[in-house]
Amino acid sequence: MTDKKTNNDTPAENGSAAAKPANNKPGQASAKATKPQTSAAKEAAKKPTPEKAAPEKPAATQPTAPAEKKSGSKTGAIAIALVIALGAGLYYHGHQQTQAQNAQMAQLNDQIAAMKQQLAASQQDTLGKVSQAMQRTDVTVEQQEKSISSLQMALAEMKGRRPNDWLLAEADYLVKMAGRKLWLEHDVVSATVLLESADNRIAELNDPSLTPVRKAMNSDITALKSVARIDRDGLVLRLTSLQEEVANLPLANAIMPEAEKVEEAAVSTSVNDWKTNLMTSLKNFSDHFITYRKRDGNVIPLLSPKQDFYLQENIKSKLETAIKAVYREEGELYGKSLTMAKEWAEQFYNQDAPATQSFIKTLDQLAGERIEASYPTHLQSQPMITDLISERLRNQVKPISTEENPA
Structure with missing residues (x-):
């Protein structure tokens, strides 16, 4: 009796032992979803060997063991399917997230490239504007330097002039005006008067060094006076x-040409010529009624009011x-x-x-009047007085010394 009990208990214990792994397998499957091969090995271990199945038939608890085994197998399969579905969902979700991140990264890269292009264009535009501004500044500075230089020259010129130099400048102006009157307007009289006025200005200077200029100026005056005057x-x-x-x-x-002269027959005093005299008288009488004269030449008719x-x-x-x-x-x-x-x-x-x-x-x-005249091609005094002005007035001009460029 004791042996049987022991034998009966052994299959039960074996069954419970077999049930325990079945009950523990779902937990292990959920904990280890990434190891399907290990779960399959445990499923194979759940199946009873033929040796253990034979003594379990007479036991009273044999019907519950297969049901528990089948329930554990279904639970494991469901768990495995859930794990696979969960893994597939996680993989799909991760793949979608990766694609979205890649698309977002590509969009961000495009935006960065566009911003780089805009930045480069803006930089080029700014550099161009800066370059133009620098060029304008250089031109302005150059103009200001020229203006300052001209002011310095004018100031130095005012300091270096002689008291009567304005007379020489006025004489130069009068000589130039005489040349314009002569060559542009052919006004010899006005040109002569202007040269005489210029000679008087130089004479007021009382400077012996200006004698050659006055000599040339008087030669010009003489040449102008020799030009034929045209009223x-x-x-x-x-x-x-x-x-x-x-x-x-x-x-x-x-106007009619002269007519041919017709000789009239004279009446004789002889009585014997009475017939001839009668015919002559009749002819002369008839000529007073109808006159025919022959004229050679062109006849110029009267003009109409319009003509x-x-x-x-x-x-x-x-x-x-x-x-x-x-x-x-x-x-x-x-x-x-x-x-x-x-x-x-x-x-x-x-x-x-x-x-x-x-x-x-x-x-x-x-x-019979003459309207053409021969004019001098140049004035001898004009270049001489211009050179004198340049030598006397402008050579004394010196720029004012500065710290950067000492004189």
């Missing part, structure tokens, strides 16, 4: 009066061209214009009228 204003006034006189010129009548107006305007236009030629000193154009006006006056106006005769005579007188 341009007088010529222009006379031409203008002719323009006003054109409207008063009388037109010529129709008369155009003729007057054409003559005035030629006289206006002559006026412009006087100021420009164009002798050829001046002569052609007056010649054309004279031809029209002789052709279309009454030559017996005193107004026409006076008009044509005045045109002949004006055509």
